[in-house]
Amino acid sequence: MKHLLTFACLISLNVFSQSPFNSESTAVTRADLTTNVFEKDSTANAVVLYELGKSYVDKKSFKLKTEINKKVKILNRNGFNQSTIIEYLYDNGQRRETISNIIATTYNIEHNNVTTTSINKNEIFEEKYNNNYTIVKFTLPNIKEGSVITYSYTLESPFMYKYKEWRFQDEIPVLHSEYHTSIPALWDYNIKLVGFQKLAVNDAKIQRNCLEGGNGAYADCTNSIYVMKNIPAFREEDYMTTKDNYLSRIEYELKVFKNFNGNVENLTKSWKTTDSEFKTDPELGRQLGKSGMLKELIDHSLKNEPNALKKAETIFNYVQTNYTWNGKYEIFKDVSVKNLIKNKSGKVSEINILLHNLLEEYDIKVKPVLLSTRQNGLPTQLFPVISEFNYLIVQATINSKTYLLDATDKYVSFGELPFRCLNQYGRLLDFDDGSSWIDIAPDKVSVVHHKAELSLDDNSLISGTIDSKSTGYHAMPLKESFFGNPKAHLDHYENKFTNINFLDYNVSTTDHSSFDFDESFKIEYQTEQVSNNLYINPFIFKFFTENPFKLQERSYPIDFGFKDTFAYNMKIIHSDAFEAVEIPKEEMFSLPNNKGTVTLSSKAQGNEIMVYFKISFNDALFDPTYYNALKIYLGKIVDIQKNALIVLKKK
Template structure:
């Protein structure tokens, strides 16, 4: 019901209540409140009935809006032993005991001790999305419940929560997981189709590359992830498509048959939330990667679905700290790769009397930055991502031409040379010209706008940016003000920044370099991190002042 400020009540219409699928195990009910306006109050109630005692519904004390009062009563018969997984500032419960008559089987009733846990949180602050997070669900105050064991009167204790080795064993015994990768009959057609790629592949590294290229070039990729393959691999080949996790499991199967040691790696993606290593909870995983080992002990994390991504570089949403390698008998947690995103610019320009710049910008991109540009360039012949970047900074800029190098070779840096005229790069005012030489930097603005942040900062990958500029200014001008050089580092080698601008004759020479190495910053370090980025953006935006002699 919506309670409007004028006292009118508007009920939710049944047609505005609908069900949608979340994944193969879950669906959710969504509804829309009518007639909402500032000052209105909404109220809703629901009853959830479930036989799933294995995992009780989780409870959130916090949301994206302030929560004045949140209270949870949890009554558990003494037969059940649950693990409580608290996250955030969850209050300590008040624990009471009572006795109730409960129905056992179809007819018998028994008086049983019931443990009642009461959780109350008052005035929980809102958590709103900010840059560089996994998902807000990782930071809300919430509590989850996992059944560990149960014991009914007259029966032995039944252990529900398994161990990591036992979970790996169960996965490999499941038809939709291990069965797909172990039974060669389920992927015999796929193996045959991969032979043109494997022909001539002698070394382990060559076989890994052959299988990776075969998968990426053969299948249309779906946008869903999961940990189960509900379709046989041969059927996927016949249909010509499969979801990413299925293709990654397919790579495990093909590599093993080709004599390469390969294992499935279960992960929780960034949008799904951080993984929990304390307890073997299968429902926390929502994706599978492939881990292949070469003869020299090198490890390659493989993820299908993007032909522009080199071997060993994962999708950004998969970069969630650690993954669980489901090796039979010896499963283990491993760190996921931390591939860098790198951009280097070399500017050779001449400054005009009007404050414009004319010349060339040579670019080199590696890692995720190269992937981003290659996707745009090769998927759409009309795409002009570099031109768009320059035009975003200099709307009046004129791009004469852009020459790309190694645009289709994903294993090399993507290089480009831009020939351009940027009439509004600087500002001429009377006898002065004002110019910011590092204008191409992605760090000219601080991404951390909020003074306060109630959760950690989580960068997906390391970042490196370097700008080298040689700018010749016109005869008859002299340097009036030159920004001071600076060199600073984040605490614990988390990153660094240097800015050095010098003059040699009528040439300005700039070196600006920014690196973010550390990926995870605790909440208490946010103020320091924000201040660091403030200093960087201020320095990058600083101007050199030229005056007529």
């Protein structure tokens, strides 16, 4: 239903010093409608002006209720998607979450009048998402550039262990986000604040006798208020793990449940208890150490190999080569090493449990490690939340040195992990001495090194060879590309460098799992000539063609995953017909605290010109306070590779 309102009905609140918007309530003011820019973030398509959530236990039904109220300003057409609201309601087959009291209104200014358009019940849709979730979805009507939308609804849940989390941060800026919770003393939660934004308000008070259990039994409640203000939009960028690691929010994990009759149920266990359960778990613990069928897999004479490292590498190579990962991450469901051996294909857990058992069978000291992949999020370290782990690898100890192993990837070398595993830390399972956290970090630096030996003839044609060596995580995608399709691999270079003729190409690496990948190019190309001058950019292959860091600020870490170094050597020999009149200027700069260095040097001597360029990143993980420094650092690197020139003059 659409109707007109006069501006008198929209009494403007006091204009706030920092923003013309009303960020203190869902009341729509004149300024909310007439202000169509957000000065703090000119790239914003919409802004959450105000949102309020209230979660509490209903005194009659003992169900968890959450009331949600929200007001959003639509700044332009790219913000129209904010008018579609989706809620996922959980259903375990016996009980389900519900939604009610949906009220949604769009405010516009039309012909100098304020119009409101409310949603009808027949515009609210419900559909089955999967076996456990139903989607409730609605889109506010009459959305235009400049619209303000408000909506509210109530969620009801019978699952107290799933206390409603609250997300303060979104993909658009949020001016005011407020969450009120009332938690009876019967339920004891681990409460975790995630993200890098700070709370403006964090208050808690005890409310006596807030919940009645009958027969004179009562429970107190802890009533808390959490507020964040002026929260920047979360924008994804290169060199990050999943955004769920960084979006500012409050999460709840039920630890202890008490009945009114005094019975206590511990739901969040200690790691000591969890380790004991893992040991007897049929999907994990009982699969570990199983030696049935293993003796038939590898020549038993390997037992007599005196070199323990060589023995371990042979076993690793066997599993890596003969068993294929089916792409599934499940580690606690339907795990069967027997099926893996039969089908030659299986889950992460099955492949690496087989690796674990074979190494143990051949007297290598091993332990399983649980971790969460980069796209799955960081597991909490405060208490065991087993559902946060989705991956299993193996730690092998050989001659007092530890190696982290994963045989699911055909292109990793012994002691390397696939890039997806580089997520800071994992949980080492030790069923004798207890589990512990360990760092998941490569111990080797990954390198890219190009060495160009070139010559310039009298016709301004440059020819020669480029030898390229890539190691570690820089080598993996190249190995996968080349061994997957050698022709397509070379075609990629020819399509990327259209001004270069590739006369010959050779790869000396023959092993898929080699730490190195060595390739050599024989090339020729014509130089740029203006009058009697030749202009040569020495960087035929560039490490960075553009700056990956473009945000004004970044509130989450810069996670490269590994330390790396880039090096470029070029030598060009020219004929006596030319003389060098300009070579790149020497440069040297670094990141704060020596976390990265750049060196550029050049020299002209006789008929030879030599250029050396080296970039180092000495850390894999950078705090967001380094963002501006990294942005400047990468900007200078891109400029050097783009603008460096050798100028030769024809005599």
